[in-house]
Amino acid sequence: MLGYLAARLLPAALGLLTTGLLVVGAVLAAIVLRSFVAGTMTAAGFLLQGLIGAALLLVNLQAIASVATLDRWLARRLLEANRLKGTPTPPSPNAYTSHRARSRNTSNHLRQA
Numbered sequence: 001m002l003g004y005l006a007a008r009l010l011p012a013a014l015g016l017l018t019t020g021l022l023v024v025g026a027v028l029a030a031i032v033l034r035s036f037v038a039g040t041m042t043a044a045g046f047l048l049q050g051l052i053g054a055a056l057l058l059v060n061l062q063a064i065a066s067v068a069t070l071d072r073w074l075a076r077r078l079l080e081a082n083r084l085k086g087t088p089t090p091p092s093p094n095a096y097t098s099h100r101a102r103s104r105n106t107s108n109h110l111r112q113a
Helices: 003-005 010-038 045-082 093-112
Strands: none
Touching: 003 010, 003 045, 045 093
């Protein structure tokens, strides 16, 4: 389990980086929009900035999806490996109670016969 948490440091750092870049992109988009509305940027410049921003947004969203995929892959690989190593899973409390109830019912049934 500790190995899994240590291995998640890389996806966590990558996720933080991609989320940070998304926030920076949103701030820059707001600055470009404000410049266009204020009249300090031409329509051609605004469209060019919008095109570049849209391309960078798609790359960023792909990076976020890749980090999520990496995190899921690590979870499956490391947590499943831990389970298969023979780490016993505790029985559920319901299994024990239902077994006791079945035994009691069987005993009562045998006594009545």
